[in-house]
Amino acid sequence: MTESTGGIDFEDEDASGVIKKFMFVNRKAPYGTIYALESLEVVLISAAFDQDVSLAFLDDGVYQIVKGQHTKAIAMKNFSPTYRALEGYDIEKLYVEKESLDQRGLTEDDLLVDVQVMSSAEMAKMMSEQDVVISF
Amino acid sequence: MLHIINKSPFENHTLDSCLRVALNEPGAALLLTEDAVYAASKGNVIESKIVDALGKVKVYALWPDIEARGMQDRVIEGIKMVDYGGFVDLVAEHSNCQSWL
């Protein structure tokens, strides 16, 4: 993910002390399109701004964090281990909608990182409490 | 919270996903834009979903997109029409917004 920091000017980091609730909403599967990978790049940058960051996984977005991804044969970078590294960036709020898992025949055990599984209703509440929702 | 949708409900599940989440929140509003305005038209298999949503949250549609697609005489009663200025007002009136891309 080294290119993710390319060009960032850390002097631009907001020094006003404002802490907002940022939620990154992931609803797309990895590899088929680039949204998941580039979303992760934004998430990693956001860690430098000391904001209250969370990630939500709904719909095909849950496939981003499913175990057992091997991308060698498609010659693309397997970025799924990065989700496990988020903890090191103090990004620990990973929310997964239960209904999306159920629809896809997945359970929490199929995921490669510790998450909080919640209902659509709980997800709605969590989303509505955010200051900034960035969706991909 | 304002929920913005821009996908046709006939080729994409985004409307269903949005409704599954948004209908839990009494203060939610739905804005149908671009190809999602087809969901604002009556006499189709989607209509009952929108009528159900109208009983729970406010539903808006972007009139320029309705007109562009020739749907102006088919709009489901109860859906409020907004222009781009109205879109801006909706974003300003709600504490935050989520685009269901």
Added chain:
Amino acid sequence: MKFAIMVNEGVYQHQSTDTAYQFVKAAFEKGHEVPRVFFYHDGVYNANSLTEPPQDDRNIVTRWAKLAQEHNIDMVVCVAAALRRGIKEENLAEGFRISGLGQLVEAGIQADRLVVFGD
């Protein structure tokens, strides 16, 4: 009110960049401010100076530049996304600048609302 805008799709293929433009225009007409528009994913193609639509069509690239000039909008193209897609200083359209993703997060912190336009 201050709006930050994120544009995630390119030109012509999707309507989302048109909707974003109409939204920003309407926001100014309503007396709001839009200090920054951030272009990400294929949205970086909005800044491609080599874009040449047919004469009878809207020019999405120069239309953004004109609006930015009139209202002093900071139009930022993500460097990582731009390099991936061949948008560089040599083909960067007038009115845009290339910078890092931090500009998006900063815009989210400073604005009252952030609206994402994509597909």
